[in-house]
Amino acid sequence: MQENFSLQPYNTFGVDANAKYFTEVSNTEELKAALSYSTSHSLPLLFLGGGSNILLTKDFDGLAIKLNLKGISEENFSDNEVFVTAKAGENWHEFVMYCLHKNYGGLENLSLIPGNVGTSPMQNIGAYGTEIKDIFVSCQVLDLEDLEVKTFNLEQCRFGYRDSIFKQKGKGRYVILEVTFKLTRKEHHVKTEYGAITSELKHLGIENPTIQDVSQAVINIRQSKLPDPKEIGNAGSFFKNPTIPLAQFEALQQKFENIQGYPNGDMVKVPAGWLIEQCGWKGKQIGNVASHKLQSLVIINATGKASGKEIFDFSTDIINSVKEKFGIELEREVNII
Ligand SMILES: Cc1cc2nc3c(=O)[nH]c(=O)nc-3n(C[C@H](O)[C@H](O)[C@H](O)COP(=O)(O)OP(=O)(O)OC[C@H]3O[C@@H](n4cnc5c(N)ncnc54)[C@H](O)[C@@H]3O)c2cc1C
Structure with a gap:
């Protein structure tokens, strides 16, 4: 148990905020011991995976617990399918690479997403036409109300x-x-239709891509478009893409003929990056914070010295200007602490 502990290395924004108490746990018993400490000292809790989806807006006046539970196991499900289980503290991308090395298919489009396996169900991580719900079987959780271990299925x-x-x-x-996760062993469903995967595979001279080729294409695209948190502090997409009623979208089309939208029933998903860019935020910097020059949806700690409050205020300014111009309220994807 450490006191007044800097969480700067534990969040990919690189924000320097302290936790009153900090500990790391590698198994359920250690986790329960930490929980018992928090109960006896009436401390609020903050669980940490890779810290790639949080914004620390102030010091945390409680106990931050870094989840380091490790281990991967597997069980054959059928001739073509395997169940692979990873503990919460396994790094997500390393887990994806482990599965690809074994030629298990299903995770390839989710290559290079930062963070840990245990956090992947939190926001149903997704990229390039795949979300974890597509290959998810179940997760085991510790219920903080009764300290029982429970299993949650897909539904x-x-x-x-x-x-x-x-x-x-x-x-x-x-x-x-x-x-x-339920992954394929032989009959893989290669998904190349999303984003720039097809053109990247063409660029690599690949006609009949394997799951490993798709992963490499995704890695190449992500590395060319997204800032590496090891170099510039960020948490990936700061906002969700808003979904608005078709009627509202059609009214906006009258005013903004280039507006993009992806219809789904009587709702339309609008790319938040496009809305933000139209409000003049792309590449714009205020103090220590900026919107990334290639991807306006990503807010960066431009100088490495930004406080969480500065980043939060910057995001509020973006929300306000998008609301004013388009009447659409952006929702933050990043967890505000
Ligand atoms: C460059 C970059 C690109 C990204 N691209 C994508 C993308 O393409 N798609 C996508 O979906 N996301 C993306 N993200 C966001 C992020 O990587 C994911 O949301 C990831 O799952 C966060 O994992 P983490 O372990 O870092 O979570 P953390 O930031 O550590 O935690 C996030 C939240 O979950 C809680 N938490 C953490 N672990 C647990 C646990 N085991 N049990 C219960 N609660 C827990 C935390 O308290 C916090 O509230 C990107 C981020 C970056 C920096």
């Missing part, structure tokens, strides 16, 4: 776009201990 997780029960009704109640 119980209520996955949505960057959403799950763990961000809604179950927020703060469950610690995810491990996650199980």
Whole structure:
């Protein structure tokens, strides 16, 4: 147990905020011991994975617990399918690479997403046409109300776009201990139609891509478009893409003929990056904070000295200007602490 501990190395924004107490746990017993300490000292809790989806707006006056539970196991499900289970503290991208090395398919489009396996169900991580709900079987959680270990299946997780029960009704109640995925062993469903994957594969001279080729294409695209948090502090997309009623979208089309939208029933998903860019934010810097020059959806700690409050205020300014111009209220994807 450490006191007044800097969380700067534990959040990819690189914000320098302190936790009153900090500890790391590698198994459920250590986690329960830390929880018992927090109960006896009446401390609020903050669970940390890779810290790539949080913004620390102030010092945390409680106990921050870094989840380091490790281990990967597997069980054959059928001739073509395997169940692979990874503990919460496994690094997500290393886990994806582990599966690809074994030629297990299903995770390739999610290559290079920062963070840990245990956090992947929190917002149903997604990229390039895949979300974890597509290959998710179950996750094991510790229920903080009764300290029982429970299992959540796909339906119980209520996955949505960057959403799950763990961000809604179950927020703060469950610690995810491990996650199980169903992956293919032979008959892989290669998904290349999303984003720039097809053109990147063409560029690499690949006609019949394997799952490993798709992963490499995704890695190449991500490295060319997104800032590496090791070099510039950021948490990836700061906002969700808003979904608005078709009628509102059609009214906006009258005013802004270039507006982009992806219809889904009587709703339309609008790219938040486009809205932000239209308000003049792309590449704009205020003090220590900026919107990234290649991807306006990504807010960066431009000087490395930004406080969480500065980043939060910057995001509020973006929300206000998008609201004023388009009448659309952006929602933050990043967890504000
Ligand atoms: C450059 C970059 C690119 C990104 N690209 C994508 C992308 O393409 N798609 C996407 O979906 N996301 C993306 N993200 C966001 C982020 O990587 C994911 O949301 C990731 O799952 C966060 O994992 P983490 O372990 O770092 O979470 P953390 O930031 O450590 O935690 C996030 C939240 O979950 C809680 N938490 C952490 N672990 C647990 C646990 N085991 N049980 C219960 N609660 C827990 C924390 O308290 C916090 O509220 C990107 C981020 C960056 C920096």
